[in-house]
Amino acid sequence: MALLALFGIADAQAGTTGNVSLTSDYVFRGVSQSNSDPALQGGVEFSAESGAYIGAWGSSISWLSALSTTAAPLSSSLELDVYGGYRGTFSDAVSYDVGALYYWYPGDFPAGFNSADTLEVYAGITVAASEKISLGAKYSVSTTDLFGYVDSGGSGYLDLTANLAVAEGWTIGAHAGRQWIAGNDAFEYTDWKLGVTRAFDNGVSVGLAYTGTDADDALYTNPFGNKVADDTVALAITKAF
Numbered sequence: 001m002a003l004l005a006l007f008g009i010a011d012a013q014a015g016t017t018g019n020v021s022l023t024s025d026y027v028f029r030g031v032s033q034s035n036s037d038p039a040l041q042g043g044v045e046f047s048a049e050s051g052a053y054i055g056a057w058g059s060s061i062s063w064l065s066a067l068s069t070t071a072a073p074l075s076s077s078l079e080l081d082v083y084g085g086y087r088g089t090f091s092d093a094v095s096y097d098v099g100a101l102y103y104w105y106p107g108d109f110p111a112g113f114n115s116a117d118t119l120e121v122y123a124g125i126t127v128a129a130s131e132k133i134s135l136g137a138k139y140s141v142s143t144t145d146l147f148g149y150v151d152s153g154g155s156g157y158l159d160l161t162a163n164l165a166v167a168e169g170w171t172i173g174a175h176a177g178r179q180w181i182a183g184n185d186a187f188e189y190t191d192w193k194l195g196v197t198r199a200f201d202n203g204v205s206v207g208l209a210y211t212g213t214d215a216d217d218a219l220y221t222n223p224f225g226n227k228v229a230d231d232t233v234a235l236a237i238t239k240a241f
Contacts, residue, residue, distance in 0.1 A: 018044040023236035026059055029157060029179055030191025030213035031220065032228040033061045034080065047087070053099075054084040064105060064116060066222040076107025076116075085122075093128045097138070103147070116148040124159075136161040151183045169199045173209075189215035189229065203240040206231065 019042060025032055026039035033039070045055030049141040057080075064076035103118045124138030138159040152221015160177045165171050175193040211212030215218075215229035222228055 014047055014049040016046045019238055019240045021236055021238040023234055024163060025232055025234040027211050027232060029177055030211050033063050035062045035066055052096055055135060057081045066224060071108035074109055076105050078106055080104045092147045097124045097153045109158050114148050114150050118142055119143060119144045120149050132165040134163045146181055149181055149184045152181050154182045156178045156180045171197045185218065187219055193231055205238045207236045
């Protein structure tokens, strides 16, 4: 789910929150979902004092439409995610997050096209190593085929993060991830991210992040010749409310 808050796991807070964002490239797990073009995004989440939460998030995309051919036309320009779970704490320094997330890609698809719609369950933990440093680990498993890969149920993704508050409103974030794709070993890869975010008092934040992967370029080049898993730098402007 984009550049919004993937550096770590948020603490449980009661209430309703939302955000809108404009990013120069929607990069998810190291792979561009917008073919290196800008994307408009937004979401809303309700959380209870118990720690339970539910939310929805959406983004413009173009990776599916890029697969369209004259013989098998395909049109899908939107990703809609619905999720829910529970956040809690083991101690003042250690918190956890468990839940499920459904990725939905509405559109028009040719007969026989394997749906990209995906359901994942996840569990994560965050440790506040100090007042300025937090470390996180999260593991997600697909209970369906993963993003259209045939017979890929049970695929997993490991997300490791570290955040450093370097000054008032400034945070440096680092991430390393590994995508396993059941039955499709050649498409598996490792990705990484290094970014900086400036948060302002009015709820606006600006983030700049470099991402890269070791994915096979031949397998991650779309019909337009765009290497969607190549190294890239993305700028995102987000307004939280």
